[in-house]
Amino acid sequence: MDIKNNRTSENTMEAACKVTDDICLPDSKFPRVVIIGGGFAGLALVEKLKHKELQVVLFDKNNFHQFQPLFYQVATSALEPDSIVFPFRKQISGYKNVAFRLVEVEEIQPSLNTLITSKGKVHYDYLVLATGTTTNFFGMDSVEENSLGMKDIRDSLNIRHMMLQNLEQAAITCDDDERDALTNFVIVGGGPAGVEMAGALAEFCKYILPKDYPEYPSSIMKIYLIEAIDELLSTMSDKASSKTLKYLKDLNVKVLFNESVSDYDGSQVTTKSGKTILAKNLIWTAGVKGQFPKGIDEKHVVKGNRLKTDSNLKVEGHENIFAIGDIAAIITEQTPKGHPQVAQTAIQQGKYLGSSLLKIMEGEAVKPFEYKDKGSLATVGKRKAVADLGKFKFAGYFAWLLWSIVHLLSISGFRNRLMVGFNWAVSYFSYEKSNRVIIRNFKPKSVIHTKK
Numbered sequence: 472m473d474i475k476n477n478r479t480s481e482n483t484m485e486a487a488c489k490v491t492d493d494i495c496l497p498d499s500k501f502p503r504v505v506i507i508g509g510g511f512a513g514l515a516l517v518e519k520l521k522h523k524e525l526q527v528v529l530f531d532k533n534n535f536h537q538f539q540p541l542f543y544q545v546a547t548s549a550l551e552p553d554s555i556v557f558p559f560r561k562q563i564s565g566y567k568n569v570a571f572r573l574v575e576v577e578e579i580q581p582s583l584n585t586l587i588t589s590k591g592k593v594h595y596d597y598l599v600l601a602t603g604t605t606t607n608f609f610g611m612d613s614v615e616e617n618s619l620g621m622k623d624i625r626d627s628l629n630i631r632h633m634m635l636q637n638l639e640q641a642a643i644t645c646d647d648d649e650r651d652a653l654t655n656f657v658i659v660g661g662g663p664a665g666v667e668m669a670g671a672l673a674e675f676c677k678y679i680l681p682k683d684y685p686e687y688p689s690s691i692m693k694i695y696l697i698e699a700i701d702e703l704l705s706t707m708s709d710k711a712s713s714k715t716l717k718y719l720k721d722l723n724v725k726v727l728f729n730e731s732v733s734d735y736d737g738s739q740v741t742t743k744s745g746k747t748i749l750a751k752n753l754i755w756t757a758g759v760k761g762q763f764p765k766g767i768d769e770k771h772v773v774k775g776n777r778l779k780t781d782s783n784l785k786v787e788g789h790e791n792i793f794a795i796g797d798i799a800a801i802i803t804e805q806t807p808k809g810h811p812q813v814a815q816t817a818i819q820q821g822k823y824l825g826s827s828l829l830k831i832m833e834g835e836a837v838k839p840f841e842y843k844d845k846g847s848l849a850t851v852g853k854r855k856a857v858a859d860l861g862k863f864k865f866a867g868y869f870a871w872l873l874w875s876i877v878h879l880l881s882i883s884g885f886r887n888r889l890m891v892g893f894n895w896a897v898s899y900f901s902y903e904k905s906n907r908v909i910i911r912n913f914k915p916k917s918v919i920h921t922k923k
């Protein structure tokens with residue numbers, strides 16, 4: 472019998488384990504599909520594969536799904552972290568053919584259909600990589616060591632703690648330069664994440680700072696947004712881009728175009744043109760790169776560290792390995808750079824693979840993946856947003872209302888939606904945010920490394 476401990480009953484702790492596996496999983500007569508990553512793509516796939524004649528195993532290094540578009544609100548104390556993350560076990564509760572295991576996958580051994588994980592080996596029949604991206608510092612070690620990215624809920628909490636600690640320290644110091652550095656914020660990257668972060672910080676400065684820190688004027692907190700090209704939100708329309716710039720300027724954000732950061736020592740930002748800005752708060756939203764376990768041949772990796780797939784999302788050179796979401800790149804004449812790395816692409820690819828996987832397994836021909844662009848939205852502070860919906864391009868209050876509804880409906884879990892909705896309602900009428908408490912002491916990476 473191909474099992475450990477002689478446990479075969481479905482009722483024993485998830486039944487039986489295959490001898491070859493280090494990770495205990497239910498015994499199943501169906502093919503095993505392992506999905507690495509429960510982001511937008513991985514979860515959309517799980518939803519499609521539930522109750523199918525497949526054994527679905529979801530691996531993630533966290534036990535929760537993260538709603539990345541609202542990270543900036545956690546960073547600026549507008550929302551608490553648990554309202555935008557959702558436990559996988561709650562999500563899959565009642566899905567009899569789906570198992571979740573909290574592991575980090577370290578290596579793929581395609582010739583053996585095996586994964587090496589932080590908890591040991593496990594085999595797969597079909598593998599789906601939905602591992603998303605990580606912050607790309609473009610090889611600038613000084614920036615990576617001293618700044619903060621925003622790709623994980625912990626990053627958002629680090630930004631929140633860095634900001635609150637620095638504002639407290641600014642009230643203590645008698646040194647003017649030190650105070651400037653502590654209260655200056657530099658955000659790098661004029662995409663949606665950078666723009667939304669800059670808007671939220673500017674509102675914090677306008678409405679919260681005078682109440683919480685009466686000892687200094689709100690003009691003490693300066694917010695810089697650095698963008699390498701000559702426009703913001705470059706993937707959206709010109710109207711969205713120019714309106715965003717106007718909204719940010721109205722909020723006193725200093726936007727620097729055609730500038731890129733070349734060095735950062737933790738106190739001073741230096742740009743390629745030689746400009747310097749004193750700032751102990753640097754938030755990096757200027758780029759991402761694909762992340763996936765080792766084991767896939769370099770020749771299948773394209774720009775941005777993404778995996779080249781065919782139009783059915785099968786990774787080039789592999790018959791039973793697929794990639795979906797930010798990590799996947801279907802390179803065609805129409806999409807020479809792959810599809811946009813946004814939540815809609817990830818969800819649509821997860822759903823597509825969920826609908827076609829059984830057919831692909833049977834060797835049936837399936838239609839290629841087709842992306843339906845449902846439009847783009849970005850918000851700049853409260854009551855202002857920009858929207859590009861096909862030929863309808865608009866900005867202002869209705870764009871913001873639409874942004875709020877779309878985001879509220881997209882959050883996983885009824886309780887989370889309720890919490891976010893309640894927080895937004897309170898802040899709509901009062902500009903009040905969550906309690907701004909320093910629960911843990913944030914230390915920059917450079918300080919931690921020096922102490923080792």
Ligand SMILES: Cc1cc2nc3c(=O)[nH]c(=O)nc-3n(C[C@H](O)[C@H](O)[C@H](O)COP(=O)(O)OP(=O)(O)OC[C@H]3O[C@@H](n4cnc5c(N)ncnc54)[C@H](O)[C@@H]3O)c2cc1C
Pocket residue numbers: 507508509510511512513530531532533535536537539540541542543574575576577601602603604621622663664762763764795796797798812813814815817
């Ligand atoms: C700050 C920010 C704001 C954004 N705003 C928007 C927005 O407004 N609109 C929009 O459409 N998109 C937005 N995006 C982009 C959007 O979040 C991504 O396109 C989307 O999350 C991609 O989904 P995914 O499933 O491919 O990857 P992710 O959602 O990144 O999920 C990847 C999962 O894989 C897991 N994982 C990774 N490696 C391993 C491993 N080795 N082992 C185990 N688990 C692993 C991770 O823990 C994670 O759960 C934003 C992104 C950021 C960072």
